[in-house]
């Protein structure tokens with residue numbers, strides 16, 4: 001069994017980005033700049049955005065953090081998005097999710113200029129991805145593709161079972177794994193809350209990608225010997241023995257599933273760390289106008 005080390009892979013990608021930024025600077029080019037909008041004080045979101053800003057510093061990007069209280073109006077948010085769309089300095093920006101209930105998330109995401117949509121959530125980028133055109137890929141699926149590629153995992157002709165149909169992970173992952181490309185060329189089954197007999201599907205899978213947020217959902221009896229298992233779940237479960245009062249659990253019962261696998265991601269330290277690396281990669285691509293000329 002080989003552990004897919006997301007932390008190490010993320011560091012390697014960030015080093016590659018830092019080297020490119022150093023080159024850009026040495027040649028007098030514009031330093032890539034990422035902006036992030038954060039609404040409210042949710043602990044997880046504050047940590048993720050802080051880590052995104054710190055990662056920008058590490059690779060030599062410029063960054064801007066725009067913070068609002070929970071009661072920000074949709075109009076204020078849309079007006080800031082317009083400002084960032086027009087900014088000459090900002091190459092790409094994100095609106096950290098989830099947003100408070102009184103804000104129409106879809107309206108907000110659609111207000112972002114697709115050319116600066118480094119989260120890849122705008123329907124224009126989703127459509128381009130489905131059509132096989134260059135696009136900003138959402139960071140988590142992009143990170144999973146990187147893990148598969150950098151570990152040289154075969155995907156062609158394999159049966160890939162994706163569990164979860166979210167717009168951020170499951171749905172794009174199912175499309176990308178079926179593309180005529182590497183990683184891809186897989187036969188894909190997309191399972192979700194209405195799937196009858198989930199274990200029937202997972203037992204046939206060469207590759208399982210679990211992204212539902214149900215701790216320990218995938219048990220050893222649901223996994224074929226030699227399968228590749230990628231766990232995207234990161235649920236905080238109470239743990240009185242920890243200073244934080246919680247620990248992270250994935251969708252996979254790691255201890256019992258790992259011995260059956262050829263490759264498996266841990267939680268934490270698997271897919272999670274790659275999301276930040278791939279956001280930086282998208283920002284670099286935006287700055288270099290690689291997606292939209």
Ligand SMILES: Nc1nc2c(c(=O)[nH]1)N[C@@H](CN(C=O)c1ccc(C(=O)N[C@@H](CCC(=O)O)C(=O)O)cc1)CN2
Nearest residue numbers: 048094095096097098119139234268269270272273275
């Ligand atoms: N605008 C966006 N909002 C959200 C996204 C996103 O990609 N864009 N994804 C998630 C949150 N997220 C990044 O924003 C994110 C989630 C998890 C990790 C991560 O590194 N997880 C670690 C564990 C970290 C911990 O201890 O809590 C791991 O799995 O090893 C990074 C980023 C929702 N919102």
